Amino acid sequence: MGIQAELRCRCGEVVGVVTDASRQTVNRIVCYCDDCQAFAHQLGRADLLDAHGGSDIVQVAPASLSFAKGQGRIAGLRLTPKGLYRWHTTCCNTPVGNTMGPAIPFVGIVAQAFDTGTQRADQLFGAPVGAIMGKYAIGEPPAGSTGLNLPLLLRAIAKVLGWRLRGRTWPHPFFKPKAREPVYPVSVLSPARREALRQHGGPHPQV
Numbered sequence: 178m179g180i181q182a183e184l185r186c187r188c189g190e191v192v193g194v195v196t197d198a199s200r201q202t203v204n205r206i207v208c209y210c211d212d213c214q215a216f217a218h219q220l221g222r223a224d225l226l227d228a229h230g231g232s233d234i235v236q237v238a239p240a241s242l243s244f245a246k247g248q249g250r251i252a253g254l255r256l257t258p259k260g261l262y263r264w265h266t267t268c269c270n271t272p273v274g275n276t277m278g279p280a281i282p283f284v285g286i287v288a289q290a291f292d293t294g295t296q297r298a299d300q301l302f303g304a305p306v307g308a309i310m311g312k313y314a315i316g317e318p319p320a321g322s323t324g325l326n327l328p329l330l331l332r333a334i335a336k337v338l339g340w341r342l343r344g345r346t347w348p349h350p351f352f353k354p355k356a357r358e359p360v361y362p363v364s365v366l367s368p369a370r371r372e373a374l375r376q377h378g379g380p381h382p383q384v
């Protein structure tokens with residue numbers, strides 16, 4: 178069994194909890210995709226990206242995540258009308274969970290949110306098990322991050338399927354159970370803004 182892991186935004190207004198936190202119950206990966214990079218830049222939080230533009234993400238079951246404080250300071254952003262829901266705080270623009278709709282149950286939380294001073298993501302979850310989407314990495318793509326990583330993909334699918342089968346979708350931290358509508362306000366980037374953000378992303382950022 179894992180332990181309760183606290184997550185918090187940079188300023189501490191928003192606090193959440195992940196139950197049953199352990200290496201085995203989550204999937205921790207580094208994602209170099211251009212969307213994750215664009216999201217960080219849109220938030221003004223490029224400080225969360227690694228030197229190659231990677232986002233360190235801890236994927237958990239939706240039902241394991243809940244917010245204890247600051248719910249009024251959570252909002253969602255979609256880079257395109259059908260893109261991932263990327264939830265973040267409005268106090269300090271900290272990402273607090275990427276999700277699809279409830280049909281594909283997972284929440285990807287930026288690992289730094291678990292570094293609270295009394296605990297660290299590395300202690301809770303171990304190091305990332307792999308990296309993906311290296312073709313968008315800035316500079317030389319990190320080893321193993323390009324091409325299809327079949328073991329990593331199968332591990333992610335097994336996790337999500339397992340959560341779905343074991344009823345770990347609900348209660349979902351970001352969707353209402355019956356209506357399946359978002360709990361928090363959601364905005365969608367304009368195509369022009371999404372395009373403008375590309376200049377920050379890899380493999381060859383222009384700014």
Ligand SMILES: [Zn+2]
Binds near residue numbers: 186187190266270
């Ligand atoms: Zn905050």
Ligand SMILES: [Zn+2]
Binds near residue numbers: 209210212213232310
């Ligand atoms: Zn990504």
